[in-house]
Amino acid sequence: MDFLKLLFPKSKSKIQKVELLVGSAKKGKAATKKKVVKENKFDAAADLLDFDEEGFFLEPEESFDFDIVGESFYQDQLQSIAGPKSDNGVNLECESVVYCDNENKHDKNAVTVSIKGLVVGHFAKEDAKEWRSMLAANKATEKNVRVKALIAGGWLRSKKSEVDEGHFGVKLDIPHYAD
Template sequence: MLKLLMQMFGASKPRPSPKPKAKPASRSKPVADRPAQPIERERVFKVAGLEKLEGDGNYSFPVVGESNYQKSLGLLAGPKEKVGKSIACVAVVEHEPSNKWDSNACPVFIDGYRIGHLAKDDAKDLIKVGGEGCCYAVDALIKGGYKTSKYSGMFGVSLDFLPRQFPATPIQKEMFRFFGLKPPSALTRGESWDREEELKTHEKYKEWSDFRLIISYLLSEEGREDYCIKKPSMKALRDAFTQLRKEGHSSESLASSMDEVVELMIDDNPNLEKV
């Protein structure tokens, strides 16, 4: 994940010393609350004959929608255990123009099983590069999937793909704002990564890295599931982080346990919490 110097902006009304709040044992949903899903191998791909997307070994490119395919991922990864999984494999990403929900849909398959898809913006960017009906092989990592006596964590998937020519992500643009910089027009991910390298020696880089970890997790499907919240805005995340830093919390402590950030966002916007 990513960088920093800025005057942090954002409304932050004075907050009295927080009262101790009863916290659920875990915000992950009990196993019984998660709906069952059918398992179906949809496709057979000749992976060796596909063009392979290039990566850097960090498996930082996200797949979304994995919550809908937990049984398929469980079949691929094996039974859940106390410690989550980390299984390297090869995935296939294919543009599916006939998809009845979204003609830009780019589902992700592992061993023929549909296990998620690219985010809408990522799918559009991939189609711009590869054309309609494009299909690629890519190294993938199945991760997560822990299970205790009461709770169960979801499986997730990330890809080893470094899309330098794609437009910059919202988090990359937030990096520029964090450092007090104006994001250039038509900013690409590659340009953002290059600028980040320049910022790594900045005194506030560690603080940005912690903030980026927070926003990356709480914007992710897994993070929202764990904390039982709807998708927060970047401004809500920025305002909560800024206020808590002013109250004396270290960025490292906020990143290691995000409860304070979530509780403050919910205080400011109760509708953020899933009922």
């Protein structure tokens, strides 16, 4: 039996779905039940979740369109990874580690992102809930997941008396459904 199939049992459609039954009634008619399907934002990511000798990772797609939050609090860490600010800024591809941060005192469902062992941001609250749900559906709840990341920004330009400065930001290569 395939080891990965034991770790990641999936439905035939490869999409974990939650079915909600919604009752509706019209005047003089009995309530009928309609099936509404709610998909997890990260169902596509679940299909790319894989395992190797170093642990869990997402197969890269090079999309880098998933935004994290809180990078403004981690500018020193991002600068130590990406280097000093420059005229053109940076676009640095690297590997991040995404993990469920059960020790976070501000949010019991926090999902934290680190690069080179330094925290650089977090998932937004709703994204964190859905990420944890996707991991739970794939029996990987307490696991770190390696994900390709892009550190962008970090420019510093001076012309005469004007200064134009951009913060560093991080985008992850995680397929997801748009909100």
